[in-house]
Amino acid sequence: xxxxxxxxxxxxxxxxxxxxxxxxxxxxxxxxxxxxxxxxxxxxxxxxxxxxxxxxxxxxxxxxxxxxxxxxxxxxxxxxxxxxxxxxxxxxxxxxxxxxxxxxxxxxxxxxxxxxxxxxxxxxxxxxxxxxxxxxxx
Amino acid sequence: xxxxxxxxxxxxxxxxxxxxxxxxxxxxxxxxxxxxxxxxxxxxxxxxxxxxxxxxxxxxxxxxxxxxxxxxxxxxxxxxx
Numbered sequence: 251x252x253x254x255x256x257x258x259x260x261x262x263x264x265x266x267x268x269x270x271x272x273x274x275x276x277x278x279x280x281x282x283x284x285x286x287x288x289x290x291x292x293x294x295x296x297x298x299x300x301x302x303x304x305x306x307x308x309x310x311x312x313x314x315x316x317x318x319x320x321x322x323x324x325x326x327x328x329x330x331x332x333x334x335x336x337x338x339x340x341x342x343x344x345x346x347x348x349x350x351x352x353x354x355x356x357x358x359x360x361x362x363x364x365x366x367x368x369x370x371x372x373x374x375x376x377x378x379x380x381x382x383x384x385x386x387x388x
Numbered sequence: 389x390x391x392x393x394x395x396x397x398x399x400x401x402x403x404x405x406x407x408x409x410x411x412x413x414x415x416x417x418x419x420x421x422x423x424x425x426x427x428x429x430x431x432x433x434x435x436x437x438x439x440x441x442x443x444x445x446x447x448x449x450x451x452x453x454x455x456x457x458x459x460x461x462x463x464x465x466x467x468x469x
Contacts, residue, residue: 283469299468300396300397301468302394302396302442302445302461302463304445305442305445305446305461308445308446330468330469341469342468342469362469365468365469366467366468366469367466368447368466369466369468369469370440370442370463370466370468371466371467371468371469372396372397372463372464372466372467372468373467373468374397383397383398383401383464384467385397385398385438385464385465385466385467
């Protein structure tokens, strides 16, 4: 099962549990990205994510396809929050499954690294005294 | 010919629009459009080397020549995840 979801609502354990793994899998690796309270020395109150959804979906499909093909994954689930996300909430959830663990570990790391390079989603941090758009590479 | 320009994140704040339809001359490149946008919004200048461009949801470089109906997106480096 492969799935890409963008959602405004919190990512819950129930959402996660219902989707991962098949009877062929001996390994499931999950990655949970969370919102930190501190960012570059400033206290963050919350984040907002903006997305170019049509393009983000296409880019994620490419990443997902490459990961599934390269490591023969049976499951690849990617859920990204959009809009306002609070401190300690999950901003991104990735789950992959495969017969053996090595493939899942490699695939999960590849997927999050690629997302951070190419998927058109932008983070805005809000502080007590203002807000700022974050560009990872500038 | 007619094209659509979309902007995101702080580029949207600088340019003051999220989506705009424009009539442009044939053979125009993304670079030409970016130059005009920077003339109108000088604050874009400092982002000149980091701007990312997409045509119809696919990454393109600045030399790309636009076609009628193209959707050009201009945005800063991504920061999702």
